[in-house]
Amino acid sequence: MIVLLPPSETKAAGGTGDRLTTASLGFPGLAVARSRALAALDRLVAAGQDVSTPAKARAAADNAAVRTSPTMPAIERYTGVLYDALDAASLDPDARAWVDGHVVIQSALLGFVRAGDLIPAYKVSSGTRLPGERMRDLWVDAGDEIPGFALDLRSKAYAALAPVAGAVPVEIVSPEGKALNHWNKAGKGALVRALAEARVEVASADALLAWASSAGVPLEGTDEGLRLTVRDPRLVAAR
Structure with missing residues (x-):
């Protein structure tokens, strides 16, 4: 089983890697697309980026240093609600190994990366305009790299990409059945954490439901897939 996660807009700074x-990243079939994306990012940096706020200035600096800055595991690089709920850093070694072996994150810059792949900080999203490239053209065939049963927790924008x-x-719905x-x-992060702690090994949706x-x-x-009910505002899997 592969668990597909979206990236986050926010990312942890720094790293020790x-x-x-790119040759060390998972899914080597994406090598050409990654090279094209990185070359396009170089062109974006050369053309000049918006540095009108501290956040934008940091993002511009991250993009300018993407080839030389330190790296960290992707599951630690991405931050925000989903990744806070997953809280990979607090998992025991066996559960963390499950995450590294099963979780795949979709990066707009690097395509699919495994949780343990070492990546730098960057600021590129599904809506970023990269000079000379269309985001959809870069990654439209990337899904061919994902084998077997995949549990898709991505946003619609990334799933379409x-x-x-x-x-x-x-x-993800509330106990009243309302979409959240x-x-x-948070519900997605809690689900992945539960899967990791149980070290679930299944090969189909039916087996996962069991x-x-x-x-x-x-x-x-x-009819469309699966539905997870979570409490609101506690934001933990309802039991």
């Missing part, structure tokens, strides 16, 4: 080496054939999407927006990220039933995780099948 060596500079980016790199479609994965047969990926099973997960809808901002808070669905595990969820035995574990008391409120996951159910729908």
Whole structure:
């Protein structure tokens, strides 16, 4: 099983790993697309970036140093609601190993990366205009790299950017059955943490549902995929 996650706009600074080496990243079939994306980012940097606020200045500096700055595991680089709820740093070694082996994050700059892949800080999103490239053209075939059963927790924008054939999407709803927006990220993070702690190994949505039933995780099948019920505002998996 592969668990597909979206990236986050916010990213941790710094790192202790060596500079980016794309050859060391997972999914080597994306090498050409990564080279094109990085070359386009070089052109964006050369053309000049918006530095009108401290946040934008930091983002511009991150992009300018993307090839030389220190790296850290992708699962630690991305921050925000989803990644805070997952809290990979607090997992025991076995659960963290599960995350490294099963979680894949979709980067707008590097394509699909594994949780343990060492990446730098950068500021490129699905909506970024990279000179000389169309984001969709870069990653439209990236989904071919994802084998077997994939649990899709990506946002619609990222799922459209790199479609994965047969990926099973997960809808996040309140106990009243209402769709959640901002808070669905916490539900996704909580679900991944539960999967990691249980070190779940399944090869189909039906098998995942069987595990969820035995574990008391409120996951159910729908015509479109799966649905997870979370409490609001507590934002933890309802049990």
